[in-house]
Amino acid sequence: MTLTELRYIVTLAQEQHFGRAAERCHVSQPTLSVGVKKLEDELGILIFERTKSAVRLTPVGEGIVTQAQKVLEQAQSIRELAQAGKNQLATPLKLGAIYTIGPYLFPHLIPQLHRVAPDMPLYIEENFTHVLRDKLRTGELDAIIIALPFQEADVLTLPLYDEPFCVLMPSGHPWTRLEAVPSEMLNDKSLLLLGEGHCFRDQVLEACPAGRKGDQAQHTTVESSSLETIRHMVASGLGVSVLPLSAVDSHHYSPGVIEIRPMAAPVPFRTVAIAWRASFPRPKAIEILADSLRLCSIGKPPAAAVKKS
Secondary structure: OOHHHHHHHHHHHHHOOHHHHHHHOOOOHHHHHHHHHHHHHHHOOOOEEEOOOOEEEOHHHHHHHHHHHHHHHHHHHHHHHHHHHHOOOOOOEEEEEEOOOHHHHHHHHHHHHHHHOOOOOEEEEEEOHHHHHHHHHHOOOOEEEEEOOOOOOOEEEEEEEEEEEEEEEEOOOHHHHOOOEOHHHHHOOOEEEEOOOOHHHHHHHHHOHHHOOOOHHHOOEEEEOOHHHHHHHHHOOOOEEEEEHHHOOOOOOOOOOEEEEEEOOOOOEEEEEEEEEOOOOOHHHHHHHHHHHHHOOOOEOOOOOOEEO
16 A cells, blocks of 8 residues: 555545546556556455446445545645754754853844744753753753863764953952952952852862862852852952853943953863754754854854864
8 A cells, every 4th residue: 555546546536537537646547547456456345436437436435535535634744844854943942051151141142043043942941061961861952052071972062162261359359450360369368159060160160279179278168059149249248259251241230349350371261062962863953053152152262173072
């Protein structure tokens, strides 16, 4: 039984004439007759009652033709779905980002992506790296934006840009007299950090002497759940902190409340990257997403290329 044979019997039932049915199916009359007869032989019943003057459906043939019409309609639906699937930018993309990237990147990314892929809305989730990793692996997310290093079997990573770190301090702090703050100076002041589980916390500790083994007992470290909460504590005068450059201007404080200074060379930075499953069937969507991320990125492009983790 084939779709072609089903189309023959449906057309013949509508035309009730072998010649006209064959013409509509763009085949010869003998070809259509053989196809109908083959299907009847396979099913072991007569679908049509044939006379010299007419072709009529048998009672059982009426039910078969009705079902054949449904099958042909479903087959067309499959073709339409497949055609839509060829446009990789026509369905939502499930995108995740770590907490210290998403809030500062998405306001720039979404308008840019909407200009180049208006039919590809985003489902967005912000979370810890290890949670995003699990959801990427299970297919709950299509791609994730993370900070390197990131390794996962059968996952591709594409470095997007290097983002420098800056020092956040209350207005009037003695360090505001400096043009750049050496990382060594963060050794002897209260350092406000994100709590455990945030990769940015680990990157700050790695970059600053305050976080090196054996030094932590020399100062008081205050931990928080978000960069915005840290910003508020800095504004209140509790201490200083380190922020990624993208988070520097994302606040509502009036001038004269908080100050930002770059860190002295060598400036610590993080490499922001996109990761996706190697088997993900929409590479064009990833390409458009990566291009849009670069256009709204902070910092400079890294030297690294695509790699398989």
